[in-house]
C-alpha cells in the first residue's frame with residue numbers, strides 16, 4: 001500500500017536485544033494514509049463475513065475501533081490480565097520469553113456467532129492463536145485475521161486454518 005511502509009519505523013533491539021520492533025504509530029499521524037488503510041481493511045472479505053470484530057490490546061484497538069465504525073460491526077476486546085471487570089474467559093499463550101494471558105468478557109461473546117480478529121502486527125502468531133482459541137472454546141466461529149503488518153519470515157500464518165489478510169508484508 002502506497003506510503004504505508006515509509007510510515008513504519010524499525011527500532012532494533014527493542015524491547016529486547018534481537019527484536020526488530022516495527023513502530024506503526026506513524027500511520028495514525030498521517031490522516032490520509034490512515035483513512036485509506038481503514039477503508040481497505042474495512043472492506044476486506046474477512047470483516048464483511050463476520051458479525052463482529054475482536055481487537056487485541058493495545059495497538060489492535062486503534063485499528064479495530066476505526067474499522068468497527070467504518071464497517072458498522074460491533075467491536076469487542078481481548079485484554080491483558082487485570083484490565084477487564086466481570087466474568088471472563090481466559091487463555092494463556094507463549095511469548096518468545098515466558099507466558100502471557102488474554103481475557104474476554106464472557107457476556108460480550110453471547111450476542112454474535114462469528115468474529116474477525118483485528119491486530120496491528122502478526123509476528124509468530126501466538127497472540128492471534130490465543131484469541132482464536134478463546135473464540136472457539138466459546139463455541140463461536142473465527143472468520144479470519146485482518147492485520148496491518150505481517151512479518152512474513154516468522155511464518156505466523158502457518159498456525160492458522162483461517163484466512164490471514166495483511167496490508168503489508170515486512
Ligand code: AMP
Pocket residue numbers: 019020021022023056057059119120121122123124125126127128156
Ligand atoms: P506474535 O504473538 O508473536 O504474533 O506477536 C504479535 C503481537 O506482539 C502484536 O500484538 C504486536 O503488537 C506485538 N509484536 C510482536 N513482534 C513485534 C515487532 N517486531 N514489532 C512490533 N510489535 C510486535
